[in-house]
Amino acid sequence: MHPLTIRSVTTRAVEVPLRRPLATKIGTFTTTPFLLIDLHTEEGVTGRSYLFGYRPNGARLLATVLEEIEVMVKGRPCTPATLYDDLVRGLNLYGPQGIAFQAISGFDMAAWDACARAAGLPLAAFLGGTPGPVRAYNSNGLGLMAPDAVAAQAVELLDGGFRAMKIRFGRDHVDGDVAAFEAVREAIPDDCLLMSDFNQGLSRREALRRLPVLDDLGLVWFEEPVAYADLDGCRELRETVATPIQIGENFYGPTDLQAAVDADAADFVMPDAQRIGGVTGWMRAAAIAHEADLPISTHLFPEVSSHLMRVTPGAHWLEYVEWASPFLAEPLVVRDGHAQVTTAPGTGIEWNEDAVRSLAA
Ligand SMILES: [Mg+2]
Numbered sequence: 001m002h003p004l005t006i007r008s009v010t011t012r013a014v015e016v017p018l019r020r021p022l023a024t025k026i027g028t029f030t031t032t033p034f035l036l037i038d039l040h041t042e043e044g045v046t047g048r049s050y051l052f053g054y055r056p057n058g059a060r061l062l063a064t065v066l067e068e069i070e071v072m073v074k075g076r077p078c079t080p081a082t083l084y085d086d087l088v089r090g091l092n093l094y095g096p097q098g099i100a101f102q103a104i105s106g107f108d109m110a111a112w113d114a115c116a117r118a119a120g121l122p123l124a125a126f127l128g129g130t131p132g133p134v135r136a137y138n139s140n141g142l143g144l145m146a147p148d149a150v151a152a153q154a155v156e157l158l159d160g161g162f163r164a165m166k167i168r169f170g171r172d173h174v175d176g177d178v179a180a181f182e183a184v185r186e187a188i189p190d191d192c193l194l195m196s197d198f199n200q201g202l203s204r205r206e207a208l209r210r211l212p213v214l215d216d217l218g219l220v221w222f223e224e225p226v227a228y229a230d231l232d233g234c235r236e237l238r239e240t241v242a243t244p245i246q247i248g249e250n251f252y253g254p255t256d257l258q259a260a261v262d263a264d265a266a267d268f269v270m271p272d273a274q275r276i277g278g279v280t281g282w283m284r285a286a287a288i289a290h291e292a293d294l295p296i297s298t299h300l301f302p303e304v305s306s307h308l309m310r311v312t313p314g315a316h317w318l319e320y321v322e323w324a325s326p327f328l329a330e331p332l333v334v335r336d337g338h339a340q341v342t343t344a345p346g347t348g349i350e351w352n353e354d355a356v357r358s359l360a361a
Contacts (some may be wrong), residue, residue, distance in 0.1 A: 003077035004041040004118055009070040009107065012036045013059035014359035016326050020153065023143035025170035025201025032323050033361060035059040036351065037066065039110040041078060047114025048349040050324060051106040051274050052300065059361065065091070065103035073107070080111040084280040088253075097252040101275070108278025109304050109347070117346040122307065123279070124341050129311035133338035136302070136318040137164035137195060144168050147183035154184040161336040164193040164220070164317065170201035174210045181217055195246070195317075197223035204233040211241045220317075221246035221268055231263035244268050249299035253277050254285040261292040268316060272299035279308065286312045303332050304347045306339040327355045 014034050021030040033053030040046055053059030072090055073083055087104045094100040116126035124131050138157040142150050142165060150167065157165045167184055169177040184194065196219045202210060207225040214222070221244045226233040228250035238245050244267030251257050252275050260266050269289050276285050286308070289296040295316035298305035302320050309315040318339050325331035329350040333340045342348060 003079050004043050004045055004114055006073050006076055006078050007040045007042050008074065009066055009110070010038045010040065011059075011063045011066050012356060013053065013063065013361040014327055014356055015361040016323060016359055018323060020141040021143070022141065022168075023145065024168050024197070024199040025144065026199040028143075033059045034324065034327070035062045035066075035106065036327070036356065037106050037110045039078070039107070039114050041114055041118075043118065045114050045118045047078070047110040047112070047117065047346070048351070049106050049109035049113060049278075049304065049347070050327075050349070051102060061099050062103050062106065065100050066107065069103060069107050078111050078114050080108055080115060080278075081280050083111060084108050084277065088277075096255075101252055101277070105274050105276070105278040105281060108280050109273060109301075112279040113304075113346040113349065120345050122341060122343055122345060123304070123347050124307040124310035125343075127279075127283070127307070127311045131341040131343050132310060133335075133340055134306045134309045134315070134318045136162070136306075136320040136334055136337060136339045137166060137193070138162040139166045139319045139321050140323075142167040142184065144171055145180070147179045150180045151183035151187040154187050158188060158192070160320075160334040161338075162320075162334070163189075163191060163337045164195065166195040166197055166223075166319070168199065169196050169214070170198045174213050177210075177214065178217075181214075185217075193220050194218075195220045195223065198225045200224045200227050202226055204230060204236070207233065207237055208240060211237055211243070215241045215243050217243075219243050223247070223270070224249070231260055231265035234260075234265035235263055238264070238267060246270055246297070248272075248297075249275070251276055251285070253281055254288055257285045257288050261288060261294065266294065268295050268297060270297040270299045270317075270319070273301040273304055273308075279304070282308050283311075286314075290314050302339055303328070303349055306332065306341050307347055310341055327352055327359055
């Protein structure tokens with residue numbers, strides 16, 4: 001099989017209203033900007049991916065880097081791992097993190113999608129695995145709301161057969177978090193698991209005070225209790241509480257995961273496809289996590305991440321969010337609490353063009 005040849009990389013920005021606006025310690029989200037990426041090849045195969053813009057102009061910022069990436073890859077074979085290394089080297093002067101690396105991740109996901117499509121295989125199979133179910137938790141809500149509101153939403157989030165969901169913590173007083181937890185716990189079946197996320201909302205001192213209060217609630221994990229780069233703080237918290245400390249959505253590339261391993265900063269890790277380096281970065285990061293015996297979960301991007309989990313040793317939990325579904329022709333299906341990786345070629349990302357037009361930003 002000859003590699004595909006890259007003809008162009010095009011992008012479009014959309015703004016998607018969230019069905020359930022989400023209040024977290026790091027910000028309240030009512031809509032989400034996305035950048036949609038199309039990688040066109042001379043052979044007629046198109047690879048697709050999307051990135052989160054996060055802020056109103058975020059998609060535009062990412063798009064400008066992807067214009068530069070197009071200049072660097074146009075006319076070259078679509079060989080994702082090689083291109084990843086070349087792009088990291090080529091954009092190195094912008095720094096190894098941030099917008100430039102996020103754009104590389106988006107390009108990388110589209111490039112792998114194109115290759116898998118050309119082979120007629122789902123990405124999971126192209127990477128040497130099999131399609132099938134991936135255990136998921138519902139992350140579509142349970143923001144910083146009053147106990148009755150959060151409990152009502154928890155019941156909705158059971159839809160799809162979910163038996164795990166994530167609650168956001170970091171209210172003004174820890175008692176508020178306990179009250180929200182108890183309301184949710186009472187509203188959902190006993191066998192339903194709960195993860196928790198502080199979205200980096202606590203100072204180290206505050207975390208050392210609060211986490212012990214929440215330690216006996218039976219939570220699957222405490223996610224990002226303190227600033228993401230505070231690896232020493234995470235280690236100190238691990239030594240203080242029994243509930244596992246989960247970090248990783250802000251790792252930039254496999255190197256950051258290695259740094260967390262070296263610092264003994266985490267019980268669990270959960271890289272984000274947009275920051276870990278797309279498919280290529282994920283595979284390298286997953287190898288590090290496996291060697292360190294760290295269970296690995298995903299952050300956002302359930303469409304691509306579900307494929308990755310099928311080839312990830314130590315695969316722990318898929319974070320399910322429905323936020324991209326409005327502009328996808330075939331949104332990811334969840335049944336019995338498991339995302340279904342199907343036999344469709346590539347990652348399964350196809351645009352709903354009518355929706356893309358009406359959501360254009
Ligand atoms: Mg988080």
